[in-house]
Amino acid sequence: MEGDEFFRFLRRGRIEPWLVEAHEQNETVTIAAGAVTGSFVRGGYWTVYDGLIGPWFLPRFAGAAGLERVHYLVLLPDVDVCVQRVATRVGHGFTDEAATRHMHSEFERATIDPRHVVRDGSADVDTLAQSLIDLVHDGRLTCEIGSVG
DSSP states (O other): OBTHHHHHTOOSSOOOTTSGGGHHHHHHHHHHHHHHHHHHHHTTOOOOOBSOOOTTTHHHHHHHHTOSEEEOOEEOOOHHHHHHHHHHOSSOOOOOHHHHHHHHHHHHHSOOOGGGEEOOOOSOHHHHHHHHHHHHHTTTTEEEGGGOO
8 A cells, every 4th residue: 555645635735744834734644544554454455554654653543543453664774775766766756855864864863663673775675575574474563552652
């Protein structure tokens, strides 16, 4: 499930999500995304939400999902790797380097249990994907909803 799709629903009054004044908008989008994600999971679908959920919004997302537990992963390679990936994405409208660096900094400063952070900047996507799947299966990324926050 692509998290950016939820921002595309905003037609009027949309605020760039990395701006301070977008907090309320981002909270609304996060809650909507959590509710939809939870609906798919409860419907029996193995669901991956691929989007930006800072630890500051994880309790809202998880609560809206209505699930007992979620797997939470922050893929956080070096800032220059992030900038490079954003600059070379195909078919994606976001290319703002300053905003990319800002969000990377926000995640670097956030209090995140290290077991939920993967700093692998490898270009080998298949190997990285398999290691992430292994982390899910071994339970390392699991957050009990009552302990989120």
